[in-house]
Amino acid sequence: MQVKCNVLDRQFEMYRQEYEEAALRVLRSGWYVLGKEVAQFEQEFAAYTGRKYCVGLNSGLDALIMSVRALGIGAGDEVIVQANTYIATVIGITENGATPVFIEPDEYFNMDAQRIEAAISDRTKAILVTHLYGQASNMGEITAIADRRGIPVIEDCAQSHGACFGGKMTGAFGISGCFSFYPTKNLGAFGDAGAVVTDDEAFADTIRMMRNYGSRVRYYNEIEGLNSRLDELQAALLRVKLTHLDALNAERRALAERYDSGISSTKIMKPQVRKGADSIYHQYVIRCRERDALLRYLAENDIQTQIHYPVPPHLAQCYRHLGGKAGDYPITEQYADEVLSLPIYTGMTAEEQAYVIEKINAF
Numbered sequence: 269m270q271v272k273c274n275v276l277d278r279q280f281e282m283y284r285q286e287y288e289e290a291a292l293r294v295l296r297s298g299w300y301v302l303g304k305e306v307a308q309f310e311q312e313f314a315a316y317t318g319r320k321y322c323v324g325l326n327s328g329l330d331a332l333i334m335s336v337r338a339l340g341i342g343a344g345d346e347v348i349v350q351a352n353t354y355i356a357t358v359i360g361i362t363e364n365g366a367t368p369v370f371i372e373p374d375e376y377f378n379m380d381a382q383r384i385e386a387a388i389s390d391r392t393k394a395i396l397v398t399h400l401y402g403q404a405s406n407m408g409e410i411t412a413i414a415d416r417r418g419i420p421v422i423e424d425c426a427q428s429h430g431a432c433f434g435g436k437m438t439g440a441f442g443i444s445g446c447f448s449f450y451p452t453k454n455l456g457a458f459g460d461a462g463a464v465v466t467d468d469e470a471f472a473d474t475i476r477m478m479r480n481y482g483s484r485v486r487y488y489n490e491i492e493g494l495n496s497r498l499d500e501l502q503a504a505l506l507r508v509k510l511t512h513l514d515a516l517n518a519e520r521r522a523l524a525e526r527y528d529s530g531i532s533s534t535k536i537m538k539p540q541v542r543k544g545a546d547s548i549y550h551q552y553v554i555r556c557r558e559r560d561a562l563l564r565y566l567a568e569n570d571i572q573t574q575i576h577y578p579v580p581p582h583l584a585q586c587y588r589h590l591g592g593k594a595g596d597y598p599i600t601e602q603y604a605d606e607v608l609s610l611p612i613y614t615g616m617t618a619e620e621q622a623y624v625i626e627k628i629n630a631f
């Protein structure tokens with residue numbers, strides 16, 4: 269049997285008729301960028317996350333870059349960010365000329381709140397939290413520290429659509445919740461897409477201007493903006509998927525539970541979920557000291573796995589000029605050596621999962 273790490277068309281087949289109707293509606297409408305579908309999706313996604321405003325964008329990276337920029341953060345400023353996040357989170361900071369200050373993760377792979385205070389300086393302008401692998405970060409403590417120190421929080425929710433902390437949606441804690449709708453995300457489009465959610469009207473207004481060349485009224489450019497518009501086709505397809513998101517997340521939780529109960533090898537550390545937080549299992553990430561051997565063994569048995577992520581941002585070639593070196597963030601580096609993401613996706617069959625579990629336990 270072959271098990272891939274993701275099979276995107278199974279999700280399409282489940283709701284094929286709804287997707288095809290939505291796509292045709294847009295194709296026949298004669299209006300393709302920033303129109304009714306985008307406005308509708310923005311309303312629906314704001315309501316879903318419990319926020320007042322949503323601004324649809326081109327990508328998750330744009331949501332991060334524009335959120336940092338809209339807070340006026342630039343050269344000479346510092347932004348606190350977790351060291352084991354995806355590179356895009358860090359690019360959101362450096363693209364604005366600001367400096368990332370890395371924080372080690374906790375045992376849930378998220379930002380270790382205990383280490384934040386020590387990293388705050390008089391140049392700290394924001395705390396950028398990633399809800400990594402689909403699990404909500406420790407937002408109680410992080411929000412308390414941020415409030416006490418008067419530092420805004422930006423959330424990278426690219427992997428956490430629908431995940432809550434203390435019953436409140438990720439994306440609803442900071443000034444800005446940044447979402448990616450890249451096809452593999454839990455709420456994935458059929459191309460690139462992203463969004464910012466916020467309760468702050470002026471912030472929403474700035475992001476809305478920024479996404480369309482800095483203009484409110486066409487050809488009257490108030491700020492130097494970007495082109496980060498969301499198209500009607502992606503918005504219409506996202507509207508369909510959003511109505512199924514809770515069911516799709518529940519399916520992933522059930523898959524994760526089966527991994528939890530099925531994997532018995534003592535060589536494997538299964539992912540833990542913090543009390544009060546929940547996970548929508550964007551990834552199911554195990555740790556193993558013999559990770560590379562496990563990956564090879566699974567590949568020989570036709571099981572695809574992935575490493576999220578093999579090189580932490582402070583050691584990435586693109587950030588060599590920041591002066592990071594091996595040993596700077598030992599927990600992050602250990603995770604990079606030990607983590608492995610098992611196949612978990614919409615439409616994964618019980619047979620496929622049983623095969624993965626059987627092979628892992630035989631390793």
Ligand SMILES: *Cc1c(COP(=O)(O)O)cnc(C)c1O
Nearest residue numbers: 327328329354356357426448450
């Ligand atoms: C996917 C992802 C992004 C970037 O989203 P794009 O839409 O690909 O630009 C940012 N942060 C995290 C944690 C991600 O997983």
